Amino acid sequence: MKNFMKMSVLAACAVFGLSGAARAADECAAAQGLVDKAIAHYKAAGQEKSYADFMDKGNKDWVNGELYVIVATMDGIFKAHAINPKLIDNKDLPGLKDVNGVMIIQEMIKAGKSGPAGAWAKYTWTHPETKKLAPKQTWVKANGDLLFMAGCYPPA
Template sequence: MVQPRLLVAASALLLLMSSPQAADGGATRADAEAMVKKAVAHIKSTGDTKAYADFTAKAPQFVDRDLYIVVYRSDGTVLAHGSNAKMVGKNLIELKDIDGKAFIKERVDMAKSKNSFWQNYKFTNPETKKIEPKQMYCEKLTETVICGGVYL
């Protein structure tokens, strides 16, 4: 017979493991969705130039732990990058993750048929400097894709 305390402990552990919290106290999926929606609203209210500069300059409202905003044109060119300003202006359509997945191409292709979506790939976590599984939430806005992701 299973001890009641053991059953409670096992249930609590399962609940924690299925929690939407990201690993090591990073941002959650809900955080990513909220930040992307905030970024889209910022673009609509201030215009592309100001918003992209804010995202790239790491304005506090657009950076949260390991979560930041990136914006791509539909051809794969980076318009804003909240973790690495050197990426702005580069076309990354052919960029592949460690598994050979052309994730930028996949992302812009997904935006052609969906207004919002989640994407899985592997990327370097700016906090740990390690390649980790990542889930990116993206929303399409005209000819751009605005994204923010969480590490698993």
């Protein structure tokens, strides 16, 4: 009976651990999809309307928990950020470093300029659920002179 209980606990841990990893992978795939959707919306609706939509915390198309759109110039100046609007037009932001010295915004710019397919910028950030430092990645894709981004916490 003790062995059965141990096996049951181990099986439950494996299932829940895998489901957490699968959820994180899904969130990262959703970030990529959100960026493509945001670029399409920007092209269709224009800058003013799309920025207003991206900034609307009640609009679940663009802001859904930790999944949201960021738009920045090629110099790393944020133009849309629903979660922290104080970051918009902040000229000091391009110098932002993570705890490991990674120049976060510069990594985003580099990822956006890497090619038309888009790329991940990787750095360390505080996880909103655990409140602990964790690896984070942001999918970045250029459209004209703008960078469209959405981030996730990748599976461990």
